[in-house]
Amino acid sequence: MTSSPSEPAGLRERKKARTRAAIQRHALRLFHEQGYSATTVDQIAAAAEISPSTFFRYFPTKEATVLYDPFDPLLIEAAVGQSAALSPIGALRATMTFIREQLPAEEWEAERQRQGLVFREPELRSAVMDKFAEGIDVLADLAARRTGRAADDFEVRNWAGAVVGVVLAAFLGAAADPEADMLLVIDQAVAHLDAGLPL
Incomplete structure (x- = not known):
């Protein structure tokens, strides 16, 4: 074409x-x-x-x-546009709420099935780890823009790595449950991180 x-x-x-x-x-x-x-x-x-x-x-x-995520650009744009008064994690949570409210049900169902396939297929599951590694760079850039710090700042990248870690754990857990609301599970994981990961 x-x-x-x-x-x-x-x-x-x-x-x-x-x-x-x-x-x-x-x-x-x-x-x-x-x-x-x-x-x-x-x-x-x-x-x-x-x-x-x-x-x-x-x-x-x-x-x-399968690995192409059509919502990544939307998530980034929505996160950048969140209120400057929000912390980086607050901006992420507000973004997930925004996406959940804006996404038509059939599009979200298709996305949920895509994510489930990624984590069910061993070949895709190993490949998606590279995508999560790229996510550290994306989140570090977002945090840098919101805090005025450098994207390669140790604490900025550490924060980004922590977010990716809890999101990955949430993905792995939710992928095993066909009824799971992926965005809700991820929001809960990020909220747990924001609270200091209490046990």
Whole structure:
């Protein structure tokens, strides 16, 4: 799906985002119906009515269709926009509440299934650890922007690592429960961290 050179950049980006979302949607449906290992890139491309070469312009691998989180940019934008009076953790919790309230039920159900697949499939579960490591950089940058400190400040990165740790623990626990509200579980984990992790 190529764009005309005369198309505005914003329109091209929206078309690319729609195509990426469609590919991911078909991939997740096929993974659910026939299993992750049994599903091929060719099958995903056929379901999305694109060529395999077009598939690879959007996702470098099959596993990337699951690991790609379409809500990351929304979460970051919402977190940056929270009140300056909030602590970094307060901003994260307010962001999760905002996303939970704004996300249509069917989109959240699809996201919950994506997250469950990530933690059920051993191949994906190991790959997602890299994503959590990247999350430390994202959270350190967010905390730095909110506190006026450097993103590579020891305490800033330590805070970011702690958040990633409790979020990972929450993900692993919630993934085992098909009825779990992932955002609520993560919020509880972050609140526990904010309270000093009392036992």
